[in-house]
Amino acid sequence: MDDDLTVLEITVNGESRSVAVDRRELLIDTLRNRFGVTGPKIGCLTGDCGACTVRLDGLITKSCLRISVAEHGAEIETLESMSTDGLTGLQESFWNNNAFQCGYCLSGMLFAAEDLLDHNPAPTEDEIRQAISGNLCRCTGYHAIVTAIKNYADRATDNGR
Ligand code: FES
Ligand code: FES
Secondary structure (H helix, E strand, O other): OOOOEEEEEEEEOOEEEEEEEEOOOEHHHHHHHHOOOOOOOOOOOOOOOOOOEEEEOOEEEEHHHOEHHHHOOOEEEOHHHOOOOOOOHHHHHHHHOOOOOOOOOHHHHHHHHHHHHHHOOOOOHHHHHHHOOOOOOOOOOOHHHHHHHHHHHHHHHHOOO
């Protein structure tokens, strides 16, 4: 094996994966190019846009800031893991409120929203804006995204979630 390659064992969306990767390879590149998991997108590659967001061992993180071999043994969840059977309630709210256009920002927005609602089921608009502030959207102007998250949270609270 090439001196620069290291075997990476990692769980992606519940599936154990093993692959030889370059020691400098970024997690976003491993996910997309080696495993064909394309929910996380490549945007800035500097940690600013959030397009590459995944959940790593339960915590949301930007996969362009992670070196794959450093995450040996980790559990990764991507956008694909959110629902295997239709849309989640939160995704439906995004759909119903026209909260995405190109969809490039969806991983970051949905993971940030889920994380917020896990800790704060009835957030204010300001709290929602704060929670998604690490994610850039070039299409929507953010208002529809905030509305989608707020509507979903309000409905879920009314339904006694
Ligand atoms: Fe990772 Fe932009 S591509 S934050
Ligand atoms: Fe296009 Fe957000 S919908 S970047």
